[in-house]
Amino acid sequence: MFHPRPCGCKGQRSCLVCEGAAPGAAGWITPTDKEGAYVYCPECALAWPGWDTDSWRCHPDHQGEPIVFPGVKIIQNFISEEEERTLLSCLEEVPWDLSQSGRRKQNYGPKCNFKKRRVRCDAFSGYPAFTQYLQERFALVDVMQGFQTVEQCSLEYCPERGAAIDPHIDDCWIWGERIPTLSLLIDSTLTMRTFNGPETKYNLVDRKTYPAQVGEDGSVQEIKEMSEEYTKLQEDDVQRSDGCKDTHSTSLTSQPGAGHVVRLPMPRRSLLVLYGAARYAWEHGILREDIPTRRVCITYRELTPTYLPCGPKSEVGEAILQAGKVFWDHRQYYSLDEDHADKATP
Numbered sequence: 001m002f003h004p005r006p007c008g009c010k011g012q013r014s015c016l017v018c019e020g021a022a023p024g025a026a027g028w029i030t031p032t033d034k035e036g037a038y039v040y041c042p043e044c045a046l047a048w049p050g051w052d053t054d055s056w057r058c059h060p061d062h063q064g065e066p067i068v069f070p071g072v073k074i075i076q077n078f079i080s081e082e083e084e085r086t087l088l089s090c091l092e093e094v095p096w097d098l099s100q101s102g103r104r105k106q107n108y109g110p111k112c113n114f115k116k117r118r119v120r121c122d123a124f125s126g127y128p129a130f131t132q133y134l135q136e137r138f139a140l141v142d143v144m145q146g147f148q149t150v151e152q153c154s155l156e157y158c159p160e161r162g163a164a165i166d167p168h169i170d171d172c173w174i175w176g177e178r179i180p181t182l183s184l185l186i187d188s189t190l191t192m193r194t195f196n197g198p199e200t201k202y203n204l205v206d207r208k209t210y211p212a213q214v215g216e217d218g219s220v221q222e223i224k225e226m227s228e229e230y231t232k233l234q235e236d237d238v239q240r241s242d243g244c245k246d247t248h249s250t251s252l253t254s255q256p257g258a259g260h261v262v263r264l265p266m267p268r269r270s271l272l273v274l275y276g277a278a279r280y281a282w283e284h285g286i287l288r289e290d291i292p293t294r295r296v297c298i299t300y301r302e303l304t305p306t307y308l309p310c311g312p313k314s315e316v317g318e319a320i321l322q323a324g325k326v327f328w329d330h331r332q333y334y335s336l337d338e339d340h341a342d343k344a345t346p
Helices: 032-037 051-056 081-093 129-140 199-211 223-241 276-280 314-323 334-342
Strands: 038-041 045-048 072-075 104-110 111-112 118-120 151-159 165-168 181-186 188-193 262-264 271-274 282-286 295-301
Touching: 038 051, 051 262, 072 262, 081 129, 081 181, 118 334, 129 295
Parallel strands: 038 262
Antiparallel strands: 038 045, 072 271, 104 151, 111 118, 151 295, 165 282, 181 271, 181 295, 188 262, 188 282
C-alpha cells in the first residue's frame, strides 16, 4: 500500500484502477458538510449557502445570508476559446506522466524534498514556449503583480480513473503565497475545508518566518516592503520569546459562524488565484463527483520571500528564478518533428 503502484498512486492515495471500485464521491466530505456548505460567487465575491456550485450563476438573486471568504480571485474567460483549443492541442503533444489519485501530469520546476527541505534546479530548464503568454498575462491581474513562476504543472483528471485530489495545503517551506490555476475543458469545483491540524503539517509553521506577499487589502507587497517586514518579524520573535502574543497568525475565517466547507467554482477557461487565508488556513481538494468528464488544468507556483532578493536564501532562489525565465520549443525539445519524419519515411 505504501509503495508506488503501476497506476501512479502511492501511500494512502488511490484511484479506481487500484481500488477496483465504482466511481463515487471521495470520503472526506460528509452529508453534514454538504448541508452546511457555502458556494462562492465570482460576481459579488461572497459565499452563499448551498452545495451546487452552479448556484452562483443566479447572481444577483442569491438566497440566504452570505459570508465573506477572503483570499480568492476568480477571473472568468482568462483565455479565449481559440486560445484554449490551441493550448490543449500543444499539451497533447507533450508526454504525460502518471500521478497520484488517477491523475496524469506534466511538471516543470525545481526538484523539491519537502521533508528534508532540499531543492535542486540542475534539471530545471524552463517551460514550453506555447505557455509563455499565460505567464505574461498574469501581469494584468492586480493580485498577481510581481509573480515569478518557478513551477508549472499541468494536470489531467479523467472520471474513468476516478481522478481527484485529497484535501491539502500546498507546502509553505518553498512555495509562495499565490497559487493560480487555469481550468480547461469543463467547469469544475475546488472544495475548501477549514484546517485544524498541527502547524508542522505542510510546513505551515514556516509562514511565521517570512512576510506576507499580499496585504489584507489585496495589495501586493514589493521587495522593499518585504525587507522591512523581515525586520519587524525578527522583533516579533524577540517579543514572543518574552511571552507576547503572536501577531503574524492568519485567522481561519473572516467572521464568526462561517461554514467549514466552501465551494469555489472554477469555470472553464477561468483563472482561480488563492492567497492569504484561503491559501494558509483552508485545505483544498477536488471531489470525484466534480469530474464528470475529462478536465485539464495548469497550476503555477512562486517562491516564498525566503528565496527572494529580500530573504536569507536569495542565492538559491536566484538560480531557480533564472531557470524559470527560459522558454523552449516543445516540438524540438521532445524531438516531435524527428519522430514525425521517421514515421513518414517509407
